[in-house]
Amino acid sequence: MSAPTTVAPQPSTTDASTSLTKPVNGKRADKVFKGIATVCGVLILVVLAAVAIFLLVRAWPLIGGNRKEVDATISSFTGGAATNFWAYVGPLVFGTVLVSALALIIAFFIAIGIALFISHYAPKRLAAVLSYVVDLLAAIPSVIYGLWGGIVLVPAIYPFWNWIAEHLGFIPLFAGPAANPPRTVATVAVVLAIMILPIITSISRDIFLQTPKLLQEAALGLGATKWEMIKLAVLPFGKSGIVSASMLGLGRALGETMAVLMILSPGMSYSFKLLQASQNQTIAANIAAQYPEANSLGVSVLIGTGLVLFVITFLVNFAARKITQKASVK
């Protein structure tokens, strides 16, 4: 830079009385940019419509095609166990919901515990590290959970399931004998629980951290213990957040493919025997498993089951959304 001059330079003004009606440069870019943004916004609508249309078109033979051929395809899928679409998709829906609900039950309390630990118990430094660890857990691809579940967890968890079957076997849910290797709904539910843990944890943690300081101090000021304070102030405040977090976790578990595909020994029954193999199968894993060998009509059937899965996850996510909205209105 040159040495500063003492007299300030004057910019030469081209036109002192600028005309307001002179065309502004950049006006066209303005319009084009707005156009692109609008197109991209509307594109979301188009894409979702496209998803629905393409899936429906491809699944059409199921509805408008030859009923006999469809039923024959289904019966070849199941070895004659199911002869029409609803009989086919029924056990799959059952299996999907069973595994996901179980995963949610396992994950729920642990996730709330971790969230409380991070938000109210851990020292600040540690809490930051833990938050990171939870996010890390979410980042691990599902195929790796599948690999780990199939090779490490399955043999490791057998003694535990065996113990449960022996001691709690009188409960129909845990009716023995425990399958060995335990490629069972129970094991899959554990893996899915690990996978949805971070989702529930991170959302609940954020909600817990938002609990008004005033409420917490009011509770402590009355002489409440820390746990009583959490029960009085934090949990009621975060209730709707916890519910919607669980719903989102459930949505994730419902759609999970690889971990189920790589661990579960599938079956097609309405069975609650969690510790026995070949009882249930989920929609997503079934699609991935059947897909490579399916003919054109078979693919239509699988897409039909995919649509059912889409509707279920949509309903769950929608419920989660409604609950959060209701809470934020208040």
Place this chain on the structure above:
Amino acid sequence: MGQRIDVNHLNIYYGSFLAVEDVNLNIQANKVTAFIGPSGCGKSTVLRTLDRMHEITPGARVEGEVLLEGQNLYASDVDPVAVRRDVGMVFQRPNPFPTMSIRENVLAGARLNNRKISKSDADDLVEWALRGANLWNEVKDRLDNPGIGLSGGQQQRLCIARAVAVHPQVLLMDEPCSALDPISTLAVEDLINELKNDYTIVIVTHNMQQAARIADYTAFFNLKAVGQPGHLEYFADTTTMFNNPQNEEAERYVSGRFG
């Protein structure tokens, strides 16, 4: 040189709500005109219609006309972007662009308007604008530091330099000192006094002493009740406004017996 502004029968609406009613006002070139009045009377709203900044709020619209040196800002062939290049604005809270250095902040208007400027022209413009804003001596050695690192008062003067660098005819200031400490306020007030040689200045202020100190003319806005539209109650030169107002409401307001 500054330009005069004439406001004729201006109504301002937010959606269907009439916010400000029938304003008629002549703002003299190269003078400081202050807008005062109670909260919610629409003084900031009127200010923002002078460079069409109110249009950013969805649903805001005006009736009537605002003439800048005889040209209607709201004529159908006038682009709001062109208006804002002629009428600059300084805001309540200093708002330098956080991603830019001091130098880049000053050049923002010219650069973002996509004019190609040579380095020497840019250097000249930066120095001129910063000198114009009484900031040059304080920052000349650290032009490449982020603008956000300056003190509040310096940031506000940087924002003035940034507005001045576009070379407008009019400068609108929306409570430019309300976020500043007394010493910074003094610096900005001194600056306003100098700037009126080159620009027409319109300033909204909550502080009546400030209006009395710096303004040549003062407009007093008022509203009849909450939910009613604001209106221009009384307009006079500052001496009259504060010493001998010919309006009962204005007298009560400036003497502090308001409400």
Place this chain on the structure above:
Amino acid sequence: MSDSRNDNSQQSSATPVIDFDKFKPTRSYTAARKRKDIAMHVLIVMAFVIACIPLISVLWTTLVNGIHRFNWDFLSHNMTNVIGGEATATNGYGGILHAIVGTLEITAGAMVISIPVGIMCSVFLTEYRQTGRLSRMIHLLVDVMSGIPSIVAGLFAFSMFAILAGPGTLNGFEGSVALSLLMIPTVVKTTEEMLMIVPNDLREASLALGVTKQRTITKVVLRTALPGIVSGSILAIARVIGETAPLLMTAGYIVSTNANLFSGQMTTLPVFVYQEYSKLRANCPVGSSASCVTTIPMERAWAAALMLILIVLVLNLIGRIIARVFAVKTK
């Protein structure tokens, strides 16, 4: 404190006499409360410890099992000329070069589609149409989209290409389309969040300088939000890079390296892991050499899983560092 013993003679007859001793907690009750507090503390800490076990186990087993075959030969070869459990000519057992190429290309394809669309969509939502029926509708559909199971995204891309490009079409780009369906909602949401926290003052400051709306958005608003957008996009990439199911049905699976995104099947790392896992063990017929390893598929699966975890973790780390280091201080 025994101020509960009131002096009755001074009481006016109207005020009831309160024996505060009645409200005093009993000693055993106080102890019970304390025990419960400690018990919950222990339970909460335990919940955390329990959650740590699988994480450590996953990372540790992947590292231990994967490191065995994780070498340059593994990274620089594909699976052509790999027969059973036999060693190849280079004394290796095949590798993941083709899967790395496939993963990078398919993910890049998904990025090219979803990042511009996602960013412009959120620009539309935050800068042009903040309220109204259209924006509410788009918000709702973005939420619906983020709930689409990944296998359904795969089915969609598969059906679309089957209808538009002929049945049985499998190529890398088809996988990119499936992944972008999963990625767009993430990008839209994070970008929108970032644009919302850009102070309105900056938009006004720029517009008041007579800058057009487009330049205000690109040079001030997007520029200020840039670190957040970049970091959000990287995290979105890290999420889809590990997707397996949709790629299984769209990109297919081959053993050789295919660098053409738009034609021919492509293998990605997660699909490779799954395929090797499904093989269980390799064939070592009688009379095969001593270097024949029957467990080689699992070893390859672990090594590829290690590679995948490394990629995901590095992406996560980069995303976080960008968010932290380049964060624009607005106040």
